[in-house]
Amino acid sequence: MVRETLEEIKKELAGVEAIEASYAEKGYHLAIAIDKGSLIKVVEYFDRKGFYLEDLLCVDYVEYLELVYFFNTYHTLCRVKVALKLEPEKPSAPTISHIYTIAHWYEREIHEFFGVYFEGHPYLIYLFLHDGIDFYPLRKNKIPVSEEAKGLLNSFKPEEEEDSFLVNLGPQHPSTHGVLRVVLKMDGEYIVHADPVLGYLHRMQEKMAENRNYSQFLPNPARIDYPGALLLNLAHVAAVEKLCGIEVPERAQYVRTITCELNRIASHLLWLGAFPADLGALTPFLYAFDDRENILDILEAITGSRLTYCYFRFGGLYNDVDDNFIEGTKRFIKRMRERLLMYEKFVTKNVIFINRVTGIGILKPEVARKYGCTGPTIRGSGILYDIRKVEPYAAYNRIDFRIPGGETGDCMDRYMVRMAEMEICLNIIEEAVKNLPSGPYKTDKVPKKLKPPQGDLFHAVESSRGEAGVYIVSDGSDVPYRMRWRVPSYSNLMTFPYLSQGLLIADAIAVLGSYDIVVPEIDR
């Protein structure tokens, strides 16, 4: 499949320099180098072919800036890297936001961090740094912010019109799950326009990564996505292992799978508590937390922490699992199966709940692609795309599991997908525990100071919210030259303005709850 697609791309994009990359080393299949003039043509081609924009990032190589566009498809794994070189002096590139809507935000982000001007972007204001700083933080040399760009500071000034008024949803609001702020332009109870304002939890994790070596960065991913800490921990560890060519023992792979799935259930349970609470039912929250507590106890015993885990190490694990862990996990599976039946009875079949979420916030597959949505959000729309299946990591290719999907893509479908996913996670854990091989839990061939060879790599895992990817550029030293995090909530949240248009405020809250967004992940 991949072969054919690659041949087709190469043929149809004649005149563009396309080099096949070694997928095992790089994590992408094809690298295309283009110039400014052919960018729109190439992007339009990928749009026509049904690719989604996986990531858009920038790397500062001092002599030049490189814009990197990652494209991927939902049906087969075919990751294409499109690179565009820019002048370091007054860099500018044409916008692709009219083709892929998600590029709106990616381009705003690059604009404030690198100073790249996107020609034709309709709304090129600050995304995270509203007050701004006087240099571009991710540039390697200290480049002062131009006067022109400084004029954009604090330029987010929504205005009321005659028939509408503004309501601030957040940053301190019970249903924004953290510090997200959404400025709603309302016409009575109906939403005319929603504008998410990000950056209240921005910590510049990507810059932090450039200032510490690979193992020093180990605890950070857990702070990016706190409910699914292990999953992002794995993304980082596995990416570096791939970069350095470190072999991981089979037992470690299985334990990684088990703990990741436990963490995924814990994350989904947190959502299961919060989602009905958004709809006004407060009791499921306490029940879900009761179950979650069981997982936290199991994971605490082996990892040492309860929320921001840092359990995986390059080449294995921090420590081996014991019989208590195995027994505890088995007990939990038994208990959780019964509890899932209870949730189905009390939440899923509640008439008020059904009426509140059915037919609300319908996300069509074609729209989801434009926004680059991933995870349960698109699986609810019927796109059965799961990194665990298409690009297996850890021990997922040794375990058979199915991917649940919805049909209409409304809030109910997203809810059902997550509920089904929890059940499937239990099956995965059960099988992995049954087949858990003995042997070493880490390799001892990992050097103290990791110095990966020069090059770049993209690695993605399926976090509980969707595709979480990490793109690492190594210059051969022990510190990453550039580390970029592609986070699922970012693209999922961006559909909110689209989906909430014309909805009642209560429905918009339901839509926001159905994404399961994690704000620290969006803000990084």
Added chain:
Amino acid sequence: MERLTDIIALVGEETVRAIAGLIGVLIVVVVNAILLTWAERKVAGHMQRRIGPKEVGPYGLIQPFADTFKLLAKELLVPKDVAKPLYHLAPILIFIPVLVSFIVIPFDAQLQVKDINMGILVILAFSSLSVFSILIAGWGSHNKYSLIGAVRSVAQNIAYEIPLLLSLLAVIFMANSFSLKDIVEAQKGLWFVFYQPIAFLIFFVAGVAETNRTPFDLPEAESELVAGFHTEYSSMQFALFFLAEYTNIFIVSAIATTFFLGGYSGPVLPGIIWFFVKTYGLVFVILWFRWTFPRVRFDQLLNFSWKILIPLSFINLLVTGGILKI
């Protein structure tokens, strides 16, 4: 004793009864509200697999008193741009209809402040006034969440007052009287809930909506409007809204008891105990609702009233009237 009769003779029996009644009502209102906050927290606790308050006093019974004193001791925070007269008027105004309603409720055969022959009309007329105070609170707060909450509240109360009234009217037809005492007396044989099950359900649903409780707590939907119409209130003003809410729950349950469950009538035990047992039974159901159901949406709420409850209560009324005529 002689002197007491003298005083009564001097000021008139009516006045003494009114003053004693007022004191009694105030005590009942405050104790009831305090008990209900405790009950709500206990019920919520046990429904959510936890214990609820237990540290202050036996079973945490002193906890609501401690909370009340804490609220009393807190500073009255008045936001800058509020419309001062309205802002301060609203919490007081919400409390008056609540007090008036108590005058006509028969707690026992003899225990009633005043048996007015238009008793139920007094309650309904005054309880509609609470909408005003919510609207005033929302308008005066100079806060968008408060305003949306207040507007929702008005729409909701208007929609649900009609089925509430129509369902009670069916009972009034049967008892042939507006006096609450007569209605209780008319149920000596069989409670009206067995004659009028549909009216009872309609009344109870509409009553829950009138008291702004889950699943109809839209005016204070915390995930949408922070705290709704009382977002900007603090200290004792906030406590007054709370007090009014819990007293309203009691009144709705008390009316349901009086109209459908035979009021104070019951075997063996004294009437007042029967009255409170039945009333608090219904109160428990309302608390139970809150910790079980999600919130309905605004349009669903209005549709439910206008498209289902109101036609249904009209049909119920017609059938009742028809049968009584025959």
